[in-house]
C-alpha cells in the first residue's frame with residue numbers, strides 16, 4: 001500500500017488536480033468550498049495499476065496557504081511520494097520553496113512534479129523558463145531529478161502522463177516496512193452517529209486488526225478497535241503505508257486530538273524532553289539560538305518547545321548540529337522520527353531533523369565531549385540497528401555472510417547478532433537469516449496467494465506446492481521452513497502435493513454433483529476399459545474434472561487414461577500380485593490378466609514405472625521392491 005501527498009503553493013491547483021486524477025473532491029469542508037481553498041486535510045484515492053495489479057493509492061491533499069503550512073505538516077508525515085504542484089503561469093513561489101524544504105527535511109522518499117494550468121500559458125518559451133527554474137530549485141533536494149509533467153486539469157492534457165509517472169515512481173518505492181510495531185499518528189478525530197469515535201491517519205510500522213487493543217499516547221488511554229476502513233472500504237486488517245480510519249471503543253472524541261498517536265501497547269509513550277540531530281535551513285531568516293522558542297512538528301502533532309543547543313553557541317543558516325528540545329506538552333515520539341521546527345511569529349520554517357532519543361532522562365550539559373559522542377553514535381545507529389539494516393539489503397544471508405558484509409569488529413557484530421535474535425528482529429530459516437519484517441511479508445504473501453487461488457478456483461482443492469514456491473520466487477531453503485511454520489500454526493494445510501487453507505473445501509452445486517455421480521457410475525460399470533480423460537472432462541466440465549482429480553476421486557495416468565480411485569487401487573493391486581508370483585511380466589501378460597486392450601495395459605505399466613512401483617527390464621517389468 002502507498003500514500004501520495006500533495007504539496008505546493010496555494011491556488012496552484014492541487015485539489016483540482018487530485019480530483020482530475022481520482023474523481024474525488026478532496027475539499028470536504030463547506031468553508032473550503034466558499035473560499036476555494038483547502039484548509040484542512042482532504043483525502044482521496046486513486047486506482048493505479050502497478051506490477052500488473054490494481055493498487056489503491058491514498059492521496060492526502062494538503063493545503064498550501066502560508067497560514068496553513070502547519071496543517072500540511074500533519075498530513076505529509078507518512079507519505080511515500082510527493083505530488084509537488086507548481087502552476088505554469090506563476091512558476092516557483094516562496095511557498096513552493098518552503099514546501100520543498102519541508103519535504104526535504106522529512107526525507108520524503110521521492111516525488112513527481114506536476115506543472116499545472118498549462119492551458120493558461122501560450123508561449124512555449126515561458127514554459128521552458130519555468131521548467132529550468134524549477135529544476136534549479138529541486139537540485140540538491142529529495143526531489144532532485146524528479147519527473148516534471150506539464151498538465152492541465154481544465155483540458156485534461158498530460159493527466160495520463162502524470163498518472164503513468166506516479167505509477168512508475170511508486171513501483172520503485174518499497175511498501176512501508178512492517179516491523180510489527182504499528183503506529184498511527186492521528187490527524188483527524190470525529191464521531192459518527194451509530195459508530196462513535198473515529199480517528200484517521202497514515203499507518204506505519206505494522207498492521208492493525210479489528211479487535212486489537214491499542215493505546216493512545218501521550219494520554220496513555222486504552223481502547224479497542226471496533227472497525228477499520230481504508231478508502232471507505234471496511235477491512236479486517238489495515239496494512240502499513242495506508243490511509244486508515246479507525247473506529248474505537250472505550251474512548252470519547254473529547255479525550256483525543258490531532259497529534260495523539262494510536263499504537264500497539266508499549267511502543268511509545270509521552271515525552272517532554274528529547275535528543276535530536278538538526279539541520280538549519282540555508283534559507284532560514286534567523287540563526288538557531290540556544291533557548292529559542294519554536295514550534296515543534298512531528299507526525300501529526302504540533303507543540304511549543306525550547307531549544308537547548310548542544311556543542312555550539314548557535315547555528316547559522318545551512319549548518320547542522322545537535323539539540324535537546326524541551327516540549328511544553330508531552331508528545332508520543334519514537335526514535336528515528338523526523339521533525340520540523342518553525343518560528344512562531346512571523347511563521348517560517350527554520351529547519352528539521354531526527355529524534356535520536358525520545359527519553360534522554362535529563363538535560364545535558366551543553367559543551368561536553370561525551371554528550372556529543374553519544375549523539376553521534378545514536379545518529380549512526382546502534383550496532384544492532386546497523387546489522388539489521390545491512391541484513392535488510394542482502395537478505396537472506398547466513399550469519400557468517402552477514403557479519404562479513406557488515407564490516408564491524410567481530411565481537412561487536414556477534415553481540416549485535418545475539419541482540420537481534422533474542423529480541424526477535426531476525427528469523428532463522430534453515431541456515432539463513434531474514435529480517436522479521438521480510439519473514440512476515442513472505443508469510444502474508446503465501447497466505448494471500450492461497451486465498452486468492454481459492455477465491456478464483458473454488459472447485460480446486462489447492463495450489464501445487466512447487467507453483468506456490470515459484471510464484472513467491474523463493475529458494476527451497478527458505479520456502480520449506482516458511483511453509484513448515486505455517487502448517488504448524490494450521491494456517492496452511494498440505495494434501496499430497498497441494499497446499500490449501502485448512503478451512504477450504506470444494507463444494508459442488510447440486511447440478512454438478514448430479515453430473516459427477518453419473519460419471520463415476522460410468523467408471524464403476526466400465527471397469528478396466530474406463531472413459532477417457534476427454535470424455536470425462538466433457539461429462540462434468542473442466543473445472544469440476546480438475547476438482548475431482550484434486551480430491552483424489554479420479555486418478556489420471558496420462559493425458560488419455562484415467563480411473564476412478566476404486567478401480568485404480570484394485571488394478572494396481574492385481575498387477576502387483578501378478579508380478580509377485582511371476583517375477584516379470586510383459587504388456588501382453590497384463591493385457592490378458594486384466595482382459596483389456598494394449599492401451600490400458602501400457603498406460604498402467606508406465607504409470608507404475610513413474611511412481612516407482614515397477615521398473616522396466618527390456619520390454620518387461622518387475623517389481624522394484626517386494
Ligand code: GDP
Pocket residue numbers: 008009010011012013014015016017036037038064116117118119120151152153154155
Ligand atoms: P490548491 O489551493 O492548490 O488546492 O488549488 P485549487 O485546486 O483549489 O485551484 C485553484 C484555482 O485554480 C481554482 O480556481 C481552479 O479552478 C483553478 N485551476 C486548477 N487547475 C487548473 C488548470 O489546470 N487550468 C486552469 N485554467 N485553472 C485551474
